[in-house]
Amino acid sequence: MDGEMMAALASGAQLLHVVVDVVERRLRDRPQNAPTSAAPAVANEGAPRADSAGRPAPAVNRGSVDPGARRVAVQPVFLAGLNAFNAEFEAVVRSVMRSVKRGDAVRMDAEDAAQHAFTEMWRKLSHNRWTQIRNPQAYLRQTAWNHYKSSLRPQKPDSLSYEPPPGPGHAELVGQRLDVVTALNRLDRLTSDIVALRLDSITIKDIAEHLGVTQGKVRYCLAKAHQGLHGYPTPPTRRLAPDGVVADAESLLAPGGDLRTMSPDDRQETRTAVIEWQERLRRCPARAFGREGTAMILRRVAALAEALIADRDERAALGLVRVAAPHMRSLGRSHLVARKVRRAWAEAMSELGQYQRAERMLRILSADEERVLGSTDSRTRLLLYWTLVGQGRLWEAEAEFLRLEARLTRSPGHKTLLLHAQCRNAWLLGRLGWVEESVSAYTDVIWRRTGVLSEDHSDTLDARHSQGKVLVTAGRGEQALSLLWGLPELRARVQTDHHSDTLETRKYRSVAEVLVEPRDDCVLAGAVRDLEEILHIQVHRHGPDYPMSRDTDGWLGWLRRVQEANRFGEPPPGI
Template sequence: MTMQSFVTAVVIALIAAECCGLLQRAARGLIRWAVRLSHGRTPRAEIRLLEQYQNLDDCSGEIGKLLFALRWAVRGVVQQAIGPPVETCWESAEAGQIFSAVAALRTGLQSFGGDIRTHPPARRKEFDRQAARLRALLGKPCAVFDDETADVLLATTTTTCQAYVDDRNERAALDLVKAALPLMGRMGRGNRAVLGLRRAHASAVLATGDHRRAEALLRELMRDELKVFGPHDPQTIKTAQLRYWAWHSAERFDKAEAGLNSLHTRMAGMPGVETTDRQHVQCKHAWTLGTLHRVRESAALYDHVISDRAGTQGADHPDTLDARHSKGKMFVHNGDGQAARTVLLPLVADMRRVFGARHPYTLETRKYLALASALSYPLIRHEHRAAVRELRRVLRFQRHRHGPGHPLTHDTRMWLAMLTEHAEKS
């Protein structure tokens, strides 16, 4: 194959991929327009839209999707011409109609399994679209939701927020919480669904680096949860875990280590505690031990967590890969470049395969592998230059995705400044 024919094939493939994307967007736009014509902005419209989006996804091929959407558009025009049926607005709709609309959206979001980290771009965009619909529902007057519907809506918001936090998209999570504030106020601080969303809110704030505000939110939440659940409930344990992690973020390492160690001991004999929660506590404890330069203890605990997660969730599960990354990162922070390279070098390939080249998890692993290489070969100039180039690439992506003030962006900028200064001195 000549270079010209290769370039031509690549261009044709790119044009075909772009055309497929345009066809899919056109199909979704036609269905949305047809549903608005037939049902207006009513609870019934929400249900029909989600149903037809699901039917659209089941169609084979982009042309098939477009033909399906065109049929619906024709039906919408015909319905509008003969006079659409009288539809009730949200404020006067029956409680059953509103609950059905909320339940349909909940089902759509549940199909993602509460974790979007490994989903392909098309599915992630679909999650964003459904989250936008959730935000629109939260913007409806609080009075249209009865208590049961409000609980479902808030619980759905909680799982959606947590999925965004796990994916390092804290801004999207905080936007959802902001939209839910009026409904949270109506249901009261002690409502169980509200307590769950408050925890997700505190988790998002903590992930943005605002540990003082997060600690204040968690302190109030802990007080309210103790009244509702008591000290030995798994929900209270989730909040305690976040509070100790906030202490770590505030550089109270000894206090955080003691709290996490004590929490893990308590969880061992506590019924109802999920395995994933126990593993999260162990992982945070391992990182805290590394921060205190207790490297052997930290590495041993990480090995236990990695083995446990691989056995219960799979070797390619995001949490298993994240524990491997944290172990390598711990070695970098303690100056052991060779040990870090041993962990991170094979991990980069796994991260690219599971998440993609530009996912936040992959970028962080690339960054710390570059730092490990610079640590391993301090006298070799080209290793430092390669590390600087890699960190600049990572920083460019992080600024675009997270913004300049995000903790991940700040961490990369700090390491890049240190490497650049070292290169100039040498």
């Protein structure tokens, strides 16, 4: 409390003394026979009375009464309360204000509440009800707090004079525009220019060309601005116009773009752009784009979902296709691009280990393709047979893969798809226990992919990884280590060192080293550390139920059992 407030409160206490002195002076100067309503009470008070022994008490001379005695005689309870009030005045004021301000009240509210509390106490003091207050300080705090709470209660409007609030007028709309300008001024110059152009419905491609930056940079700045301007008025609704969503769809990812080979920054920019575009698509109702626009949207959704699945981000792919589901139904589930989205949906479910559900989805899709096209698409067949492998129906899958390879061999335009089928069939051979046949099939796939794609293409590196993985699973550590040696470093150069594919290759090379030297405690401890780090990254990125996380956890448990066997001199456990 500042000095001015304390001075005002002290002046109030002095005023009370002045009032009491005036009352005493008037009582002292009043004639004895003056008519007054209080005379009977005073006369009775001053009449001779008998004491406890029956003797009459001496009369009292009113003219010679001491002022102090008269003060006690007039208002004994009043004066006792006044003395207590004056003694505690300043200390209680501070205490009341602190108590109220703990309830998030501002200083002005606390002062009003304290003033109200002391006013109520003065009323009790002036009406001889001071003795009803057992704890003055507690009374002041509670009275002040009740007054503050009552001021927060909403006041009920008068039903006769109440009018609904008017809509936003010109001044309010101008204020909102000024809020937007103020928010834009908080951003850096480039981001502010990008947001301003985007508010005018300029496409990301045109903004990039106008400012001389990449489209990825434009999307990154928009995402950064969205986070920085959270809480400000939302941009005009024309930003979410269907034309803008369709136009931006083409700039999300270049045709044939591979997220696996992007730098971490470019990959993050692309993912941020996909999430932003996905949110805008969610707000657009079905049939908002027309049949042609919807077909274009779904074509991009299918391509983006396939790229996300290849980059081991199946959950992001699922989120994208689920947002596109209403638009897919509006176009028709049997439409060409709708079937592509459904295929990507089933593939994401399969890669997440939900093989039975993926099989049902793919069989329904296969029936639709049979009805529309007269035969099932080869890509649908490939995914369907892979779900059989995941469910352990290996012999059924092996027969279907042979028929699929024969069919693709007769189709010269499916060279890349044929290599995918041969790669998965090579893994199936390893699962059947035909390790030599599996390694030989992988060698053929690696050679062909090197010629069609390149030696360091992600698909070629994936085939080399799977070849070594088959040998590790079969317990052939030396042969696997010769194939996996140097592969993690190559994958790190192509796909970065913390990519999911790179981590998987590191894991199997560490396990292969332990298979070669299971009694070497240093090798074993290094492998355990590697797998613990890899598992931590995978769980943080994908969750503990992700297939790769479960696989890493299984191998880590085996390594610890090997450590336990070495500690007690027992033979290492089998794989």
